[in-house]
Every structure is written in structure tokens, then in C-alpha cells.
Amino acid sequence: MIQSIAHVTVYVLNQDEALDFYQNKLGFEVGTDMTVDGGFRWLTVFAKAQPDLELVLAEPKEGPMFTKDAADKIRALVADGAFGAGVFETANCQKTYEELFAKGVEFIQPPTEQFYGVEALGVDNSGNWFSLTQRAK
Amino acid sequence: MTVNHTQYKKVCLGRDYLTQHYALAFDLADVATYSCMSKYHFCRVFSEVFGESPYQYISKIRIERAKELLVTSQRSINDICELVGYTSIGSFSALFRKKTGLSPTQYRTKLQALASDPLTHPIQSIPMCYAHRLFGAKLEKSNIE
Numbered sequence: 001m002i003q004s005i006a007h008v009t010v011y012v013l014n015q016d017e018a019l020d021f022y023q024n025k026l027g028f029e030v031g032t033d034m035t036v037d038g039g040f041r042w043l044t045v046f047a048k049a050q051p052d053l054e055l056v057l058a059e060p061k062e063g064p065m066f067t068k069d070a071a072d073k074i075r076a077l078v079a080d081g082a083f084g085a086g087v088f089e090t091a092n093c094q095k096t097y098e099e100l101f102a103k104g105v106e107f108i109q110p111p112t113e114q115f116y117g118v119e120a121l122g123v124d125n126s127g128n129w130f131s132l133t134q135r136a137k
Numbered sequence: 138m139t140v141n142h143t144q145y146k147k148v149c150l151g152r153d154y155l156t157q158h159y160a161l162a163f164d165l166a167d168v169a170t171y172s173c174m175s176k177y178h179f180c181r182v183f184s185e186v187f188g189e190s191p192y193q194y195i196s197k198i199r200i201e202r203a204k205e206l207l208v209t210s211q212r213s214i215n216d217i218c219e220l221v222g223y224t225s226i227g228s229f230s231a232l233f234r235k236k237t238g239l240s241p242t243q244y245r246t247k248l249q250a251l252a253s254d255p256l257t258h259p260i261q262s263i264p265m266c267y268a269h270r271l272f273g274a275k276l277e278k279s280n281i282e
Contacts, residue, residue: 007264009271016236023238030238032262034208034248035201040272042263045238056271063273 009056010085012126018057021125025103078127085128093118093134138185147172148182159198160222200236207245209256214241
């Protein structure tokens with residue numbers, strides 16, 4: 001059986017800028033930052049409380065996965081906010097929202113009471129949106 | 138801005154010059170002259186073709202080289218700073234932290250702790266089939282820089 005999730009890919013427009021956002025705005029830590037094969041940069045970050053799940057911050061580029069045209073389309077979709085980066089959990093959505101907002105993080109929905117807790121929706125500096133969720137106890 | 142073939146070839150010459158001489162003091166006039174262009178024109182064409190300024194390009198090359206040396210050598214941070222073309226350890230460390238999120242010392246400690254053998258890249262920490270599909274990375278160990 002599958003025991004856990006180790007890596008999840010988030011497509012970003014610029015790895016340097018994404019690293020700055022995920023580290024200095026969201027407070028993630030750098031997992032691995034290593035350049036392989038003359039240009040491919042394996043860059044991962046993780047939430048401090050969950051080091052075994054890493055987000056791979058990847059720029060869509062021409063390669064085995066994408067043609068140039070497809071990579072350009074993915075980049076455009078990322079910029080247009082077509083993709084979600086995931087659900088990031090917090091013990092206090094309002095407090096974390098205020099902290100992130102003060103750091104300049106853009107939100108498309110402020111903390112809102114839901115039957116399952118409190119949830120806000122933010123956007124990273126590539127255009128990926130994410131949920132900031134506080135689970136109801 | 139439209140870049141013609143001659144301009145493209147000239148600016149590629151300049152980029153190759155920067156790649157080969159990244160450790161020398163960066164002088165835009167030198168590289169522009171090498172490319173037979175004015176400084177202003179060289180910068181504009183370079184940015185148009187490669188999506189970054191010459192300064193950003195050489196900074197990227199220097200930091201990548203520093204990352205490699207930090208993991209695969211025992212040279213001091215000061216030595217590495219100078220080897221990749223910086224004269225100020227403060228400027229180097231600040232740029233390194235900005236680009237990687239870690240200080241040079243933190244980067245060395247983190248990557249060396251992940252590696253299975255001393256002074257090697259921690260290739261085993263990367264799920265390479267996934268990376269191959271995602272980035273076009275090759276699976277052979279020899280492809281690790």
C-alpha cells in the first residue's frame with residue numbers, strides 16, 4: 001500500500017521568485033536545491049511541521065514532459081490562476097491570514113467560516129492559488 | 138523588440154564569454170565589445186533573447202558554481218567566494234541566501250548531510266524517474282554537476 005506522499009509538484013513561473021515567496025512569505029523551509037544536468041534545478045520546500053512532504057517548485061519548460069508550445073500554455077495557465085497549489089493547514093486562520101497579508105501575500109478570499117472550519121484563499125507570486133484552512137475541532 | 142540573426146549570434150558570443158569568464162570582474166563594456174555591440178544595445182538584446190540581464194545571468198552562473206563547490210569540495214567559504222568571482226564575502230553570502238534561501242554554510246551542511254558519500258551530490262534524495270519526466274533530467278550519476 002502507499003504509505004505517504006513525499007513530493008508534490010507546483011508549477012511556478014520563476015524558481016528564484018517562487019523560493020522567495022514560499023520561504024519568506026509563507027515560512028516554508030528549503031528541502032533540496034540542487035542543479036542537475038546543466039540547468040535542471042531540483043528545488044523543494046516544505047512546511048516546518050511536515051518535513052516529509054516536499055513541494056517541488058518547477059518551471060514548465062520544453063522537455064520530455066512538454067513541447068515548447070505546451071510549456072508556454074502551462075505558464076500562461078499558471079499566471080491566469082488556473083491551478084491550485086494545495087491546502088495549507090493552520091491552527092488559526094485569521095491570525096495566519098493577517099501575518100501573511102502584512103507580508104504582502106495576495107488573498108482572493110479572506111477567512112470565512114465554513115461548516116468544516118475557517119478557510120481563506122491566497123495566491124502565490126506565480127498565480128497559483130492555495131487554501132489556508134483551519135479545521136473545526 | 139525584434140532580434141535579427143546577426144544580433145542573436147553576437148549576443149550568444151557575449152553569453153559564451155560570460156559563461157567562460159564568470160570568475161573575472163564583471164565589466165559590461167568588455168563583454169559588449171567582445172560582442173561588437175554597445176553596452177546599451179547588448180543589454181537590450183541579451184534581455185530580449187535570454188529573458189534576463191547579463192548581470193543576472195553571470196550571478197546565476199556564479200551561484201550555481203558556488204553551490205557545486207560547497208557540496209563537492211572542502212574549500213572555505215572565503216575561497217569559494219573568490220573562486221566564483223566575488224570580492225566581498227558579505228555580498229556573496231547575501232546573494233547566495235537570496236537565491237537559495239540558505240547561507241553558504243547552511244547549504245553545505247544541508248546538502249552534505251543528505252549525501253550518501255562524502256563530497257558528492259545527494260542524488261539519492263531525488264526521485265530521478267519523476268525528475269526525468271518533469272525536467273528531462275538524465276538518470277546517470279555522471280550527469281550530476
